Structure formats: structure tokens, C-alpha cells
Amino acid sequence: MLTSLQNPLVKQIRKLHQAKGRKEQQLFLLEGTHLVEAACERDYPLTTVCYTSLWQERHQPMMEMLTSRTERCELVSPEVLEAIATTVHPDGVIATAPRITSVPHAIEGLGIALETLQDPGNLGTIIRTATATGVDGLWLSSDSVDLDHPKVLRASAGAWFGLNKTVSLNLATDISHFQQQGLQIVATVPHASLSYWQLDLTQPTLLVFGNEGAGLSPDLQALADHQVQIPLQRGVESLNVGISVALMLYEAQRQRQGI
Numbered sequence: 197m198l199t200s201l202q203n204p205l206v207k208q209i210r211k212l213h214q215a216k217g218r219k220e221q222q223l224f225l226l227e228g229t230h231l232v233e234a235a236c237e238r239d240y241p242l243t244t245v246c247y248t249s250l251w252q253e254r255h256q257p258m259m260e261m262l263t264s265r266t267e268r269c270e271l272v273s274p275e276v277l278e279a280i281a282t283t284v285h286p287d288g289v290i291a292t293a294p295r296i297t298s299v300p301h302a303i304e305g306l307g308i309a310l311e312t313l314q315d316p317g318n319l320g321t322i323i324r325t326a327t328a329t330g331v332d333g334l335w336l337s338s339d340s341v342d343l344d345h346p347k348v349l350r351a352s353a354g355a356w357f358g359l360n361k362t363v364s365l366n367l368a369t370d371i372s373h374f375q376q377q378g379l380q381i382v383a384t385v386p387h388a389s390l391s392y393w394q395l396d397l398t399q400p401t402l403l404v405f406g407n408e409g410a411g412l413s414p415d416l417q418a419l420a421d422h423q424v425q426i427p428l429q430r431g432v433e434s435l436n437v438g439i440s441v442a443l444m445l446y447e448a449q450r451q452r453q454g455i
Contacts, residue, residue, distance in 0.1 A: 251288025320351020
């Protein structure tokens with residue numbers, strides 16, 4: 197059992213709390229039974245699994261599976277587990293997994309592009325909603341929060357592993373590429389003349405959303421074929437971006453199901 201907080205593995209995993217450490221090691225953290233299980237269900241490779249004796253007793257079948265498919269499994273003390281976790285009360289297991297570069301993918305029905313998203317909870321919620329509504333893929337600008345930030349993983353509730361997603365080095369170029377392929381580009385802006393339910397979302401579409409505070413940049417607004425708004429009561433400035441994405445995605449689903 198690992199009991200020392202000075203153990204090299206403990207120090208290595210703690211560095212994954214920060215973006216610099218994830219980039220240097222090309223690894224990220226999975227915290228908790230649900231996320232580790234979700235990774236296994238999708239055959240996502242795991243590098244190291246750390247678990248407590250109590251967790252092992254309660255999850256023996258899962259422990260046996262992890263032992264057979266993971267490079268390194270380590271029994272650790274509760275104190276060590278708390279030290280390597282970013283959560284206050286970890287449930288007994290933490291894993292590290294390799295960052296895998298996404299292969300560019302096509303949009304057959306619906307895609308999402310996110311510009312300069314900063315809040316990991318928002319991104320995790322969007323990933324969860326996009327997975328639930330069958331989105332083909334998500335493009336995230338490179339100046340956004342890390343796709344594999346621990347809070348993004350937790351907010352996605354395991355849906356992270358079920359969505360095609362990539363970091364775009366040039367979001368405007370990628371959007372133009374899809375436009376040339378015949379997709380309609382739809383931007384959400386505060387003062388558009390169309391409400392989001394008035395637009396035909398049954399055709400192949402890329403929905404573009406902006407930063408939590410500043411919204412969508414003028415350059416990306418200009419690229420859009422259509423601009424739509426989500427109507428708000430007077431005195432309300434904006435909606436949370438996660439809510440905005442959910443409204444748009446479920447409206448697209450409603451139209452496509454002919455409801």
C-alpha cells in the first residue's frame with residue numbers, strides 16, 4: 197500500500213491537477229467510480245488506477261477488470277487518495293488516462309463549435325447535453341478551458357467518453373471548411389431578428405456559441421449563414437451558455453422528429 201505523500205507516483209498524479217502537468221505528461225485524471233466505469237465501457241485506455249482497500253472490497257468485479265486492462269494498479273491509503281484528488285471527498289478510486297488526439301470527423305446532422313469557453317462546468321454540461329441529443333461532434337477553440345479539465349470530466353457525468361470532440365487550432369477556418377461542405381452555420385447572438393425556433397434546423401447544421409461574458413466574436417458572427425436569438429424578458433441580459441446550447445439542441449431534435 198502506498199502511504200507516503202512523497203511517493204513519486206503521488207507527486208506525478210498531483211501535477212495533473214494543473215493544465216501544465218496534463219500537457220507535459222499527456223495524461224488526465226478520472227475521479228470516482230462512475231467516470232472510471234464510463235471509460236471502461238467505452239474501452240478508453242487507463243494508465244494508472246489508485247484505489248483504497250474499502251473501495252476494493254465494495255467493487256471486486258470492477259477491480260478484477262481494471263487489473264486486467266490497466267498498466268498499473270496501486271492500493272493507496274485514504275490519505276494518499278485525498279492528496280491526489282481534486283474533490284473534497286473522493287469515493288475511493290482515481291485513474292489516469294492518456295490524452296488521445298482526436299481524428300477530424302464529419303458532421304452528418306448536427307455539430308457544435310464553442311469559442312473561448314472558460315467555465316469547466318459549462319463545458320461538461322454541454323458535453324453531457326450534446327451526447328444526450330446525438331450530436332456528431334464538438335469543436336472547441338484552443339483558448340478555451342481544457343477539454344480534459346477534472347471539472348469538465350465530472351460535470352459531463354461520464355458522457356465525455358461518448359462524444360466526438362476536438363480542440364480547434366483555428367475555429368474560423370474549421371467553420372469555413374464545414375460551410376464549404378454545405379452545412380449551414382448558425383450563430384447565437386443577443387439581437388438577431390430570428391428566434392431560434394424559427395430557423396429550419398433539420399438540415400446539416402453547425403451551431404456556434406461564444407464566451408460566457410463576451411459572447412461570440414464579430415469575426416465568427418460574420419461567418420454565419422444565419423443569426424438567431426433566444427428571446428429573454430426585459431431586464432435579463434443573457435442565459436448561461438450551457439442552457440442556451442441545450443435549448444438549441446433540443447429544438448433541433450424536436451424539428452427532426454417532426455414533433
